[in-house]
Amino acid sequence: MQPCMPTHSLVSHLYSIILVHSCIEVCAHISTKMFIYNHYSQILLTFLHCIAWVAMAEMGAKHKELLQAQAHLYKHTNYYANSMSLKCAVELSIPEIINHHGKPMTHSQLVTALQIPQSRSTHLYRLMRLLVHNGFFTMQKVHDHDEHLQLELQEELEGYVLTLSSKLLLKDHRTFATAFLGPTFQKPWQVLSGWIKGGEGDTPFEAAHGKGIWDYGLEHPDVSNLFNEAMAGDSSVVSSVLVTECKAMFEGVTSLVDVGGGIGVVGRAIAEAFPHIKCHVLDRPHVVASCKGRENLEFVAGDMFQGIPSADAVFLKWILHDWNDEDCLKILKRCREAIVSKEKVGKVIIIDIVVDHKGGNHDSTELQLMLDTVLAISVDGRERSEREWEKLFMESGFTSYKITPLGFRSVIEVFP
Template sequence: MNLILGDGEVSSSELLQAQELVFNCSLSFIKPMSLKCAIDLGIPDIIHNHGQPITLSNLISSLPIHPSKAHFIHRLMRILVHFGFFSTQPQEEKKEEETYSLTLASRLLLKDSPFRATPFCLIPLNPLFLTPWHFLSTWLQKGDDDPTPFEMVNGMNFWDGVGNDPMAKCMFTEAMTSDSHLMSKVIVEEGKEVFQGLSSLVDVGGGAGIMAKAIANAFTNIKCTVLDLPYIVADLKGTHNLNFVEGDMFKKVPTANAVLLKWILHDWSDEEAVIILKNCREAIWSKDKGGKVIVIDMIIDESPKLESKSAETQLYFDMVMMINVTGRERNRKEWENLFLVAGFSHYKITTIEGQGLRSIIEVYP
């Protein structure tokens, strides 16, 4: 049976598929909210501390829930298994009761995990970050008074908003720390050739120095410097090949063999990114002496068949940039334009193995 819709006929099957897409989109908030519930109840740590796959009844008995709500836990776990946060299998002795195990994703939610990703789950649900999304259409209809929906709603830019909210500041700092722990391990293992031959490196916006410490430990011949704002690095102590410098990347970057920009440039508009890149170009050694800027960031693939999970996540992040800051996630051509305008001659892209989200871009003067 065909139905008339718009300018042509569509089958009832096509119409139902379209409706399913709308349903899935409208209900997509259930994934983060269900995961938040599991985190709040401590389910990943309960399973981990159990030391083996845990039955539903044992899980329920370990949860801080009211007995009258116990029968709802199966439904919560069922959808989280579907999303891939937990795995399940029948128990050998009691076929009627399943057991639950952690997946790699839920291991990233453990309290003692060095790569703890819990803040990334909770940040989008914080009212400071969530409320601006409700006013995206309002912002798009207004003039240039407010550069972002975040600033329109909160009356201050993203960085001041985070800095003035203790809970948001704690979550954001922990999220960046967690990512740096993971990326430092990946970069040191997968991108060794990027750092070979370097004698000095400045990690711009390097925070507590997690990336710089990992590089300094893995390549002891490299003297690493972390550049960040005074309130971030003022009390941090360095080592024989690692030191912390107070400064502003929009004004000056310390001289070095190479400069590292990990997940920095996507926060800023093209004009702001060019200023940062020009300061980095002035700081690094000349081309014949091995000077370069190392950018770790996303490169959006805008091919017609944009179907991979990595591509979807990249587009999510691009919207996050639009809502909160003046930056954006860029495709290859947009990165190239930035580098050329900033005065660089060429670049080299290395895809991080096993992760399609971010790449390493070596940019040369």
């Protein structure tokens, strides 16, 4: 019989077994914890990656927006390049030269026609590139069959041709495009901020030149003539559309007064298109002094604030926007007096802008708002919204009106 194991040895052995077992359990527990830890760590890491990606995406979007904002700012601060390039093209008679060429005109041909130094041809190219981009010229393929050119030059080239916009720059159709690009009308912009803060003068134009635009024009015939030519060019475009697209407007009209009609471009167009209408063109004495009428067209010297000849219709194109509300009410009341008689009640036909800054075509609205700022620096008038027009009509004694869009402007028929 084997002797029994000492008590302390047994206890030690049991302790070892318990310790090993405990270690196994601890290891198992730790392994489980590590598994859980690794599992959640992976989830947390994925989550952090998502947050980082979103943050980077948002940062990228903000950077993109910042660059877009910078481009938007640079575009508008350099808008003058568009205007001045157009002015340069007109001063060089580029539209006239290309039109006279009769076919697509290559850049080298334009350089030759302008008789400019070859060293400046690149500058001309860059000028034309901008004007092509802005839609004032377009490029067409041409093939030069000049037998004197070397064979390698007998290839297809691109040449400049006019667009509808540049055709309006031809001398026979010159509009407002360049009338306001000279120093006379640019100077008021330079004093605008000072004038807004309390500078002298009723308008920035007066602050810049010491007198209002109308008095300035009387003392500077060159500026007055440029303005009148611009008005005539604009009227030529408008009248051609008016007498073809708005014929119904003249039904029942036997007499018409074109108030502030200048040299009679619109009045003449109406008289020719509707021989049964007796047309009168009312303007200041020095404007109509040399104008010659015809069988159904007569020029009348007068003042629209004092009185307007009686007629079935009174026509005002781009007149009321030059005046403040108080003066417009005076003019409209004179118009109402002219069309209301015992025998017949007529109407007033207005061609002017109806500002729609909340809807409509973005380019038209931008132009309307730009023209409003042009008025703000030069006269005491403004471009008006429909609500502002309606207020004027009602306060001057009219009862109803009808608005028909005409490009960026509108035809407004107003009834007593």
